[in-house]
Amino acid sequence: MSQAEDIESVDEDGVIESVSGPVVTATDLDARMNDVVYVGDEGLMGEVIEIEGNLTTIQVYEETSGVGPGEPVQNTGEPLSVDLGPGMLDSIYDGVQRPLDVLEGKMGTAFLDRGVDAPGIDLEKKWEFTPEVEEGDTVEPGDIVGVVEETVTIDHKVMVPPDYEGGEVTAIEAGEFTVEETVVELDNGEEIQMHQEWPVREARPAGDKETPTEPLVTGQRVQDGLFPLAKGGTAAIPGPFGSGKTVTQQQLAKWSDADIVVYIGCGERGNEMTEVIEDFPELPDPQTGNPLMARTCLIANTSNMPVAARESCIYTGITIAEYYRDMGYDVALMADSTSRWAEAMREISSRLEEMPGEEGYPAYLAASLSEFYERAGKFQLMNGGEGSISVVGAVSPPGGDFSEPVTQNTLRIVKTFWALDADLAERRHFPSINWNESYSLYKDQLDPWWESNVAGDWSDIRQWAVDVLDEEDELQEIVQLVGKDALPEDQQLTLEVARFLREAWLQQNALHDVDTYCEPEKTYRMLEAIKTFNDEAFEALEAGVPVEEITDVDAAPRLNRMGTAEEWESFIEEIENDLQEQLRALY
């Protein structure tokens, strides 16, 4: 963010007229919409959100206790922006990109004080810059001019800022530089530093969007197997409290095969963010084996931090994601939870006394949500490359009621819907993604990838699983009335097969060392083993074997151990052989 020393150069001072929670009005302030201002004697950071005649309304990103009328307001003349450059990964920011570790040092206490500012990236640190272009080359906006090793996992690409004109390189040199030193000079006088700024409410420019055809492999069977998300796709996870939204989000952040993960804790619990901060540096990235933090940028605006910064943290996150996308990376952004973001909008809106829409949310709720999700996608980049942003938004519907405005407006936009179910969570079926309600519209466009990378019959076997689960759902209604034993034998057997699908395949233990991540091949093989049981069992049934004997074979319960088996290839093969042998021995 803009630093305190900038203030001196600005002369357009205003005076506070009124204060009500995070909303402050000021008179005589010469400002544009969305300008960042410093409010009061303590210089609290705020943003202009309404201008009416001489009266300017400001949302303040810090507590306003004790701030009163008559105190000054200073305009920076700049919109709310993020600092972009090497050093963002392995960091943890608040909602306006102030690094929380630096704040702790500056404030000297574990509690967040007011009026303390810090740049989003370290301005002192020197980075080893390696040029990728030579003097005399012509570069255009978005082109990569050099590389810096940001973390062990990620090479940070230094780009010509999108708002430059570009031209011929007149000077470039390798060596150690701080982010503010010029590394490249162009013939038109433009100088390129590693540090860029970009206003958060404006999408960074890119070329056309493409149809995503590659899955974001999450290592979670129910997601990869039944309801896949594409790299560049959008997904929503709505669910009542206690249904496992946060664990699901964290599993994605840990295991998905994105290059970069931006994790936004928006209005959630402090202890949860601490868990991420403590766990991620320890956990290995499944692709490289390096610490997970080396590819992760965390944004934490917990529920008790100022509400205005909760509104902005989503934008801060997506802008950082776009910056890495521009380097050609596949970025996954997790927002937990978008409902808190919507509620922050509602809170500010009601303080402005705006006419409310549905359930008190502002009328522009739907527009804000779709604007945010539209910043996801698989893009042609300005420099000719490709990059993607996948967005996964958690939704916390009040009372678990999916008909509320945030869930409904989100569902109109996203193409993957992972519905969390309190009933499943209560019986400790995790991830508690309801297979009857959830959907993914990416299935068809991702099938070719599965068929060429995992198994040729992927879409058939998946469809088989879906059919069995559907049939179980219908049969359960009858069972509720007459009991299981009153069903014909083949239907009883279907219920058994469905039980294995649920308990052995869909259920996955995030806390188990092995089961927590399931590669696509294993997802497929596990399903195939259940299908083997199904096929063999039905043949035995046709040959006249009673259903109790079939389900009693001792290889069958071992299907439940496939997920946690370390040597899964041989384990599954052995089960399949045993199943065949034992079931055939019955007739």
Added chain:
Amino acid sequence: MKEYQTITEISGPLVFAEVDEPVGYDEIVEIETEDGRTLRGQVLESSDGLVSIQVFEGTGGIDRNASVRFLGETMKMPVTEDLLGRVLDGSGNPIDGGPEIVPDERHDIVGKAINPYSREYPEEFIQTGVSAIDGMNTLVRGQKLPIFSASGLPHNDLALQIARQATVPEEDEGSDDGDGSEFAVVFGAMGITAEEANEFMDDFERTGALERSVVFMNLADDPAVERQVTPRLALTTAEYLAFEKDYHVLVILTDMTNYCEALREIGAAREEVPGRRGYPGYMYTDLAQLYERAGRIEGQEGSVTQIPILTMPGDDETHPIPDLTGYITEGQIMMDRDLNSQGIEPPVNVLPSLSRLMDDGIGEGLTREDHGDVSDQMYAAYAEGEDLRDLVNIVGREALSERDNKYLDFADRFEEEFVQQGYDTNRSIDETLELGWDLLSMLPKEELNRIGEDLIEEHYREEEPEAVQAD
């Protein structure tokens, strides 16, 4: 300090006054009525020339001639270790007839957010001695775990039992008893009846807990607006004891429903746009500012653990108060009316209950290696038994398979032996888990698919367990 006689409007708990100098947001105000009473309030909105003030004690007796003084500071709580053993009213004034409180420090009651980077993740198991909590919904130090109850249910008995029995097992064995971190209870009552208050006080006195407790009492007939302040005073005290005096503090707040009603009352008086069911749109933020004041801080000895109690209007879990609470707190303990009428003590329904921090607070070295698996398996088995009960009502037990009947028996015994224990029984975590194995051994081994095979070998009771002792 300037004094004004410029009140222009009095409406519900709010007073509006004209001022000619700037007044800060949240500043404390004293209003003196003509008959010499002094009332305290807080600035809710401050604009050039006009402030709105929320009066804690209610606006009764204020007229337009009353004088208004702005103290130039936000509300502070005088804190000192001597507060332990004291009983205060909802505004922090002693009501136990004891000496004046001489504060060491005065702390802002709004409290600052703990930097998430500075927190330490809670993973120290607290043994409450209640099987339904220890075994199934483990509480850890620094957690906020509310009790979701409803009118007519014995949530107070459970809260008192926890306050009485809570220990951290390893520290019991430690030699330096009395040294190091001590345990303290901060009790914040909002709008509870005098009878309930007596029940709490009697128990505190009977068990000698009072000397390590600080009690804040806002009773049902005390001003509703004061309820806004009571929990903040309690939490400010708790933070002081935890992070400056190294205590492990257990904060019990009851009843959060009354707090939220007070919030709604003020919102309505200010003519704000209401959110769901008339509660203000900022209730989530407001509640979060209370509940998030729990936790541990890296490099600090003490901790703040919160057990807020709320009564769900109409037993409705989707009502905004339990709903918003559940989204902020780290789980919930759910009281159940049916179990209560069956005489189960405590009537905790474990299925909708949850402790989010459980997984990191249990297991080898913390509680026991089999804890997680046993709890998962019992959840799954009890859920299955519960489902089957509906079916039994229709088709009868005979129509069910042997397997189904086993699950039904399991569910019954789970309630009658595992959950049921009485408010004076203190079970160690070992007793709780062994009891769990007694019950799980009713089911065939192959059904225990959530438990590691080696653990089954070690703990499964091969023969039909004999009648298990009642506790």
